[in-house]
Amino acid sequence: MAxxxxxxxxxxxxxxxxxxFLLIFSLVYMILELSGLLKVxxxxxxxxxxxxxxxxxxxxxxxxxxNLVIWLLKFIPNxxxxxxxxxxxxxxxxxxxxxxxxPARAILGLIVVGIMIWLAVNAMNEANVNFGFVGLFxxxxxxxxxxxxxxxxxxxxxxxxxxxxVT
Numbered sequence: 638m639a640x641x642x643x644x645x646x647x648x649x650x651x652x653x654x655x656x657x658f659l660l661i662f663s664l665v666y667m668i669l670e671l672s673g674l675l676k677v678x679x680x681x682x683x684x685x686x687x688x689x690x691x692x693x694x695x696x697x698x699x700x701x702x703x704n705l706v707i708w709l710l711k712f713i714p715n716x717x718x719x720x721x722x723x724x725x726x727x728x729x730x731x732x733x734x735x736x737x738x739x740p741a742r743a744i745l746g747l748i749v750v751g752i753m754i755w756l757a758v759n760a761m762n763e764a765n766v767n768f769g770f771v772g773l774f775x776x777x778x779x780x781x782x783x784x785x786x787x788x789x790x791x792x793x794x795x796x797x798x799x800x801x802x803v804t
Contacts, residue, residue, distance in 0.1 A: 711761075716757075
């Protein structure tokens with residue numbers, strides 16, 4: 638009988654508890670450290686300890702919400718694939734040595750945020766989790782996808798970006 642590391646890690650709750658906990662902890666800690674919300678000065682050791690304590694307790698309390706955990710388990714694989722794709726796109730743009738103008742950066746940023754929001758809503762629909770606004774937003778996105786309008790909007794935006802970038 639072969640030992641499968643994925644099965645072993647899943648059996649001990651690595652994917653169900655530890656990975657979502659680490660994600661929530663690291664995101665909250667990063668936000669607190671970058672904002673300096675709990676610090677008096679940039680080198681404040683007490684503020685750093687408070688940030689760690691708050692992030693740890695927030696992540697533990699978040700793990701009690703099973704809907705959040707299920708949503709994270711559906712969202713993380715798709716989001717990591719999307720982040721990898723955006724990173725590769727940035728590497729390709731940098732490899733050609735082209736400078737992306739400010740408005741094109743803003744549009745690319747909005748596209749990235751839109752795709753991440755769509756992935757989050759899609760993960761909520763897959764996990765049968767409803768947080769209120771998701772129903773209307775999901776209905777609009779589904780209508781755009783089913784009618785083919787979303788494809789046309791993306792094509793025209795990409796054409797506009799290419800023309801703007803070249804000229």
